[in-house]
Amino acid sequence: MSKYDAIIVGSGSNGISAAIRLQQKGLKTAIFEQASSPGGATRTQELTLPGFKHDVGSSILPLGLASPFLRNLPLKDHGLEWVYPEIAYSHPFIDGTAYACFKDLYQTAAQLGEDEKNYLKIFKPLMEDWEKLDPDLLAPLGIPQHPVPYLKFGLKALPSAHWLANRYFEDERSKMFFYGSAAHSTIPLTNLASASFGLVLTATAHRYNWPFPKGGAGNFTGAMLNYYRSLGGELHLNHQVNDLRDLPNALAYLFDLTPRQLLKINGLNFNSLYRKRMENYKYGAGVFKMDWALSEPVPFTSEKCRRSGTVHIGFSQAELERSEDLVHKGSVSDRPYVLMAQHSPFDATRAPEGKHTAWAYIHVPNGDPRDHTTILEDQIERAAPGFKDTILARSTKTTHQLEEFDPNLVGGDINGGLQDITQFFTRPIIKLSPYSTPDPRIYICSSSTPPGGGVHGMSGFHAAEKVLKDHFKDLV
Structure with a gap:
């Protein structure tokens, strides 16, 4: 038996x-x-200095609330406390200004000037249909429960981010703003279906903000396991x-x-x-990731960036497209797309009093063994002059080191495989x-x-x- x-x-x-x-x-x-600790890529460790808590892998978790399964679990009763940054994410521009993705759809659109109506044209129907789309967005391919709204979504989601941005927006800053979330796809922004990531992630920001667990992403894992054990489940480590x-x-x-x-x-x-x-x-691009212990908050020129949990960095449409395209040709741009997060301005438990933490990564070819510290920090410095002077200690993770940390991150691929149109569904x-x-x-x-x-x-x-x-x- x-x-x-x-x-x-x-x-x-x-x-x-x-x-x-x-x-x-x-x-x-x-x-x-x-492993000796649970959670896969969703773990928190003191990577730099004592008292500085860093999320080694997964960190900002809006899909934890968007998930039809996870959001209905009693994780709050088992130790999970969400932290909501004032602004979900922002995108700085070379002149020191920035666009911010507020939870409020209209407040976000109002920043875009001539593209305000076009932003609403994209996202207002998506938000109005969210309850109908929600059951099928995070499900295997099948007949959707509400075919008409799903078809309308698919007509915008299946093209490339490049196509959607140029189809709907006039101002380059609006296009860059959309690219910031679309680039989470880890595929070239000219590839089919890259638009879907920008649509869904931006919609989750307007619906849920982009929250993270207080004290570290490892506490999300801890709450899940606490609930699992309360049901009688067993966990065996090592x-x-x-x-x-x-x-x-x-x-x-x-x-x-x-x-x-x-x-x-x-x-x-x-x-x-x-x-x-x-x-x-097929496995997708990898990431090169850095964590920092800081003497003060990241000195972004833009006040909106200082109020954001996540910041996307890339200073022109061409620069962003080139960055993601080169990765899939085996190279890395000297001006890469940077995905950066800062927890401590909103969660004081992440660092000793008066100190701060931040992390960032860039996309690199799968299995790239190189250290890209210089180009990553230089790109942040363009958005936050004086950033390097705030660094007390740094931790770097190449693609090989990420795979050693979690074998599921094959070649540094954080998505479990290439997420292009051939492996999307x-x-x-x-x-x-x-x-x-x-x-x-x-x-x-x-x-x-x-x-x-x-x-x-x-x-x-x-x-x-x-x-x-x-x-x-x-x-x-």
Whole structure:
């Protein structure tokens, strides 16, 4: 007899979400994690100096509220406290001004001058239809519950960010503002579907702001695990899985792993065709990330940037496009797109009194081993003169170091695989059920399945629903 109904391998947000969903249904589950601390990429550590708390991977978590599954969990009762920055994100310009994405749609649009009406033309319908779109935006490909609003969204989402920005905006600053959120896609801004990231992430800013957990993203993981344990779930750390026999017996096994790692595990009954297709899975660009302990807040020239939790840096439309294009040609721009976050102005628990923290990353070719400290800090200095003088200590993470921290970050890819049009809906392979495998016991619940990267837990939730349907029909 099986000791467990289901076993989950990996304790990232998707693995924990899968475990919670199955435990909620009354199943006996356990999570097995290879690291000494849980959370996958959602962990907080003192990387620089004592008392300075840094989110090593995932950090700003708007999808934690946008997720239909996570937002309904009683995480507040288990230790989670959200911090909402005054401004979700901003984009500074070379003249020292900036545009800010406020929660208020109209306040945001009012900054854009001649493009105010066009901004509202894009985002007002999206916000009005959000309740209808919400169930399908973070779900596998299928027939949407509300086809008409979804089709209207798709007509804007499937083109490139370049197309949408030039179709709707006249002023270059408006285009750069949209590019800032669209570049989270980690694909060239001229690629199909890159617009979808700008649309969805900006919509979440207007809907939820871009919040983060008080005290560190690791507290989000902690709250999830506290709730999971309250349901009777088990967590086992320092448990490396190289063979299915390394795990107790169970009816189903859910792996919060990317295809490359899954294929290394012995004892899985995969046929040669499935293995070959999984071996062809494509990983996306990596990131080079830096964390800083600071003597004072980041001295942005723009007051809007100082009031923002996240800041996107890139000083022309051409500069932003070139930065993301070069990455996919194996190079790095000397003026890269920078994604920067600052927690301590809004969360005093992140640093000793009077001190601050910040982090930033740039996109780099997958597996790039180089240290890009100089170009990253130089780009920030253009938006915040004197920034380098505030640095007390720094921590750098190359793509190799990120993968050592979390093996799911293959080559520094933080999205679990390339998120272009070829793998946007059909990850890890084209298949009616992306979560199941040829082995009826084995399921994938990582960000290498729909809906892809981000701390939303929906890959884990949908994988758990598939397990329930296949093995526990009486509980569905």
